[in-house]
Amino acid sequence: MGVTKNLVLGGSGAIGSALCQHLISKNETVINLDIKEGFDLRTESLLDYKNVDYVWFLAWDVGGAKYLNVKKNQLGILRNNTLICQNVFSFLEETGIPFLFTSSQLAADDNTYGMTKLLGEYWAKLLKDGQIARFWNVYGWETPGERSHVIPDLVMQAITKKEISLFTSGEEKRQFIYMEDCVRNLYLAREKKMKNIHLTNGEWIKIKDIALMIGNLFNVPVHFGIEKGYEKKIDPDSSHADFKWETSIEKGIQMIAKEARNYLNIKI
Numbered sequence: 001m002g003v004t005k006n007l008v009l010g011g012s013g014a015i016g017s018a019l020c021q022h023l024i025s026k027n028e029t030v031i032n033l034d035i036k037e038g039f040d041l042r043t044e045s046l047l048d049y050k051n052v053d054y055v056w057f058l059a060w061d062v063g064g065a066k067y068l069n070v071k072k073n074q075l076g077i078l079r080n081n082t083l084i085c086q087n088v089f090s091f092l093e094e095t096g097i098p099f100l101f102t103s104s105q106l107a108a109d110d111n112t113y114g115m116t117k118l119l120g121e122y123w124a125k126l127l128k129d130g131q132i133a134r135f136w137n138v139y140g141w142e143t144p145g146e147r148s149h150v151i152p153d154l155v156m157q158a159i160t161k162k163e164i165s166l167f168t169s170g171e172e173k174r175q176f177i178y179m180e181d182c183v184r185n186l187y188l189a190r191e192k193k194m195k196n197i198h199l200t201n202g203e204w205i206k207i208k209d210i211a212l213m214i215g216n217l218f219n220v221p222v223h224f225g226i227e228k229g230y231e232k233k234i235d236p237d238s239s240h241a242d243f244k245w246e247t248s249i250e251k252g253i254q255m256i257a258k259e260a261r262n263y264l265n266i267k268i
Helices: 014-025 071-095 112-126 150-160 179-191 207-218 238-242 249-263
Strands: 005-009 029-033 054-057 099-104 130-135 196-199
Touching (some): 005 014, 014 029, 014 179, 071 112, 099 179, 130 179, 150 207, 150 249, 196 238, 207 249
Parallel strands (some): 005 029, 005 054, 054 099, 099 130, 130 196
16 A cells, blocks of 8 residues: 555644644655645635545634634635535545545534534535544644634733733633644544544633633733633533543643743743
8 A cells, every 4th residue: 555645625724734744754645735825725626636545624714712703704704614615525526535524513503613614514424435523622832813722822911911811701611632632633533434523532621720720830810801701511422532632731731831932032
């Protein structure tokens, strides 16, 4: 058997970059198509890549809560993700290439992002040789911006502002998995041909407790808002028990803190 040739859609994002590195470490070849590299998956044909062995479908219009919950972003999220689905799934239907679609714990019909992820799941299930993995709050270092997520954002607040301020009361709960753990288990899912899985550790933690953990690490005060944060507290199905998680939340935060200091050119 020859070297596996992977097509990674969205390979320049945080999770996609980590996945590409993991695949290369397994001596597999990688083709990355991402809007950050000039390839628009909403409109450009994928037929030049029909000879790959496997497709990883990560590309999506996504970001943290401060991006997903803004009203003016909703039409764009709906339009962009529907176009991506149409283009990519049509390619997968025509070629029959095995693939994995990365969904989200937020896949549901009560918000625009979740609704488009649910659409992607239904589409994937209708095609042959499709796998689905639902991510539950994957975290790692990200460059700060509109689309970055809560843990690196709180770390950056602690370093740059010497305090942490939450928009909400912090009582909302999440399940967090570290990025490298995520891609290692994602690879395992492909190897074992797991069809529909939940990538999470099953451990709930309040955003409030995450903020306090980061505040203690940097010895800075933490301020809480009065608004109730979004919470969709459903437990994952039993598939999550098939995976192992090596990185504790404490260790993950420490590694992000190191990356944040490097980003800001602060000597440890």
